[in-house]
Amino acid sequence: MLAPVTQTTDARGRLVAAAQELFAARGVSATSPRQVLAASGVGQGSLYHHFPTKHDLALAAVGATVDDALAESLQALSAEAPALERALAYLGRPRDALAGCKVGRLTSDQAVMDDEAVRTVVGTYFARLVDALARVLAEAGLPDADARDRAHAAVAVVQGGYVLARATGDPDAMRAAVRGMAALLRAEAGR
Amino acid sequence: MLAPVTQTTDARGRLVAAAQELFAARGVSATSPRQVLAASGVGQGSLYHHFPTKHDLALAAVGATVDDALAESLQALSAEAPALERALAYLGRPRDALAGCKVGRLTSDQAVMDDEAVRTVVGTYFARLVDALARVLAEAGLPDADARDRAHAAVAVVQGGYVLARATGDPDAMRAAVRGMAALLRAEAGR
DNA sequence: GTCTATACAACGATAGAC
DNA sequence: GTCTATCGTTGTATAGAC
Numbered sequence: 001m002l003a004p005v006t007q008t009t010d011a012r013g014r015l016v017a018a019a020q021e022l023f024a025a026r027g028v029s030a031t032s033p034r035q036v037l038a039a040s041g042v043g044q045g046s047l048y049h050h051f052p053t054k055h056d057l058a059l060a061a062v063g064a065t066v067d068d069a070l071a072e073s074l075q076a077l078s079a080e081a082p083a084l085e086r087a088l089a090y091l092g093r094p095r096d097a098l099a100g101c102k103v104g105r106l107t108s109d110q111a112v113m114d115d116e117a118v119r120t121v122v123g124t125y126f127a128r129l130v131d132a133l134a135r136v137l138a139e140a141g142l143p144d145a146d147a148r149d150r151a152h153a154a155v156a157v158v159q160g161g162y163v164l165a166r167a168t169g170d171p172d173a174m175r176a177a178v179r180g181m182a183a184l185l186r187a188e189a190g191r
Numbered sequence: 192m193l194a195p196v197t198q199t200t201d202a203r204g205r206l207v208a209a210a211q212e213l214f215a216a217r218g219v220s221a222t223s224p225r226q227v228l229a230a231s232g233v234g235q236g237s238l239y240h241h242f243p244t245k246h247d248l249a250l251a252a253v254g255a256t257v258d259d260a261l262a263e264s265l266q267a268l269s270a271e272a273p274a275l276e277r278a279l280a281y282l283g284r285p286r287d288a289l290a291g292c293k294v295g296r297l298t299s300d301q302a303v304m305d306d307e308a309v310r311t312v313v314g315t316y317f318a319r320l321v322d323a324l325a326r327v328l329a330e331a332g333l334p335d336a337d338a339r340d341r342a343h344a345a346v347a348v349v350q351g352g353y354v355l356a357r358a359t360g361d362p363d364a365m366r367a368a369v370r371g372m373a374a375l376l377r378a379e380a381g382r
Numbered sequence: 383g384t385c386t387a388t389a390c391a392a393c394g395a396t397a398g399a400c
Numbered sequence: 401g402t403c404t405a406t407c408g409t410t411g412t413a414t415a416g417a418c
Contacts, residue, residue: 011383029221030301032411043385050383054412100299107357108291108299110221123359130355130364146374152355152364153371159354160347164321166298168314173321173343180344183337184375202401223393236402245394 012050014040019061024102029111066125069103077132083140084189088182097165097174104159157181203241205231210252215293220302253309257316260294268323274331275380288356288365295350348372
């Protein structure tokens with residue numbers, strides 16, 4: 001019995017993957033268990049066996065999405081480069097601006113904000129991201145309090161960039177916002 | 192006939208006001224015509240008389256909300272003060288961070304993004320806001336292209352501040368983001 | 383563990399009397 | 401212009417056989 005994982009991992013895994021995709025594309029509230037069923041290819045009974053309520057499914061899918069997103073973001077911040085360049089690398093990462101942030105969009109989703117457990121997962125994502133960026137900016141030479149403010153601003157610029165790009169239908173809005181922030185950070189560092 | 196507006200303005204106006212409130216609190220997708228009915232106090236038939244579909248109601252309510260929000264924002268930018276201070280006044284305006292931006296949140300709302308007319312109204316709001324802020328920053332001495340980038344960044348910081356505050360459940364996240372941005376703009380101006 | 387069948391409420395919208 | 405009654409669909413969830 002060296003392969004301890006049962007075959008059920010498959011059905012469960014497919015359900016979570018399908019839910020992640022649909023939640024990212026249409027939001028949690030706007031996605032029905034029926035749609036997840038259809039996309040995953042499993043039967044109705046299976047879904048409710050693994051996830052008795054939509055809440056359980058949302059928690060699993062959002063948790064997986066947050067884990068993925070956090071790993072990707074922290075990667076840019078922990079590269080082999082000077083601290084300021086690592087911060088700018090996070091800012092400049094390629095993003096699908098018109099799709100919106102898979103995590104950030106959840107804060108406008110009623111089904112998420114009304115669910116304490118899910119909302120906490122989303123909150124932890126941003127808390128950890130800001131913490132990591134603040135450490136990098138402190139390493140770049142800023143006093144701790146200033147580094148935290150700049151980190152909040154930088155993460156906010158990315159989130160707001162998504163909003164601007166989606167609202168205007170123009171991905172350049174995100175690029176302009178990030179460019180503006182990067183220029184300001186460089187200017188301050190070169191003081 | 193010097194009073195051209197009929198009494199229907201009342202029922203219609205109450206419907207729009209109720210819709211604005213509900214849309215701001217719960218989103219467009221998550222708000223049903225039934226809820227608008229209940230909140231406004233008018234009858235079922237009246238709603239569908241004035242607004243044959245939910246689309247029509249959304250367009251009217253979102254349009255009204257955008258008009259209000261734009262007027263408020265532009266007010267801070269057109270005060271009697273030096274240009275940089277007007278930009279910082281916009282950034283520092285008091286905001287209900289945990290409630291989210293009544294306009295910005297709409298970009299995560301499926302019912303809005305799928306509706307060309309409504310989405311255009313939301314897009315125009317941000318386009319006009321960025322334009323106005325860019326003009327102020329140019330007046331403060333920045334080259335036009337730089338002013339536009341900084342304006343995108345500043346508007347994005349506010350939108351992202353809402354996201355951070357809602358995600359973490361902490362209004363201070365918005366304040367930190369705005370503080371960080373303001374400090375960067377001041378530093379650049381005092382170069 | 384997975385399936386089909388079904389329950390019951392709420393959805394957006396319409397009908398037709400007044 | 402406004403009302404009550406109702407349509408057909410989809411929502412989340414459950415029942416019970418296999």
